[in-house]
Amino acid sequence: MATVRSLRRWAFVHKWTSLACTIFLLVLCLTGLPLIFREELRELLSDDPPYAVLPADAPLANLDGVVETARRRHPDHLVWFVFVDDDEPQILVGLLPSPTALPAEARRIKFDARTGEVLKEIEPAARRPFDFLDLMLHLHKDLFADLPGELFLGFIGLLFIASLVSGVALYGPFTKKLGFGAVRRDRSRRVKWLDLHNLLGVITLAWALVVGLTGVMNELATPLFQIFQRTDVQAMLQPYRGQPPPAPADLASVQDAYALVQRTMPERRPTSVVFPNDRIGSPHHYLVWTKGSSPLTSRLFTPVLIDARTGVLTAAVQMPWYLRALEVSRPLHFGDYGGLPLKIIWALLDLVTIVVLASGLYLWLSRRRSPLEARLAELESAVDEA
């Protein structure tokens, strides 16, 4: 049975972890709401020209031709990646102004995936104004502070989890005399909101824990990929140490690299080809990202290294457990893996969480006006009743 001392400790943890993270969590919940529907909103807000009307089984344009077109349009840039979408008939080619340029400096060209026609040029993120979804994403992901912002929000996520766990510890003693779902209507407004806070909090507890934990995991994506790049990838590149990377003119056919992966791994679908670089992947290889076809395996990416000079398949990289955990955590955070109804449910649970956060804040603000002794007496009477 909970003692007064342990209850006071849990109350202390719940109060301060909640207070420290509430404002940031409100920002995360509010910005997360439109992000749940980002695909639908992007489609709605898009002013891109329409795709050519072609049969569903129209073949993919030759990737070498697409890359050549991109190079001709921007001869002073380096090709960074080719992304072949499986949702829309589009191919995106990313170009960097220099090998050391930041991702925000990359420009992208959108092609019709069947005709190879250029549909749109997308200016570098650093040079174009944020649209609504960019704004929401930055606020949600890093508060416009890049890696420090990601780590800070990851820490906020940990506080949120501590707040949920301490809330569980308090829920039993404080609701022991009430039936499940009871809201004391004969008491003060504050008591009614306390009961609602407890009720909504405990009903959405499992969802909030999953979204909180997977959110922390997502905020660690950058350092986790850096660890992978510096350990596993470097070990794989050991035989290439000391060799100069291939010049752009010496690169093997990207179309052949893509087709080789399709032939070698028919159960997986190649989604993008990253050109040789020092940042993510290898300076000596095409890095072809592949994914499976089921709801789960379509989230599990396996990179395949193709020697960029010879076009020979070097290795299918085994992703370490922490990156697999990151990949599984993404859909469980975004709620985008079960169709539109799941997204609507996700949004409603997000709204309920906003009510829990706001009611928690209200309870603390209204409680500040109560004498300390009255608060402790309330806590102790709850234990006596327990």
Added chain:
Amino acid sequence: MRLSAVWRWPLVLAGLTLFGLLSALLGEGGMWWGLSWAALAVPLLTIVCCSVRALLHAGGI
């Protein structure tokens, strides 16, 4: 009230939530999506029922 009685419904709802989250992820679409939506809708319906009951009896919260 016994501890088990306090936690009975929260545990049932947590179990349904986890089932709903995983069934859409691990299942192959179709029936599993439907089961996921149904399981995840139960906590929301519970909230609606409890809130309506509180509103009806309190004349506002």
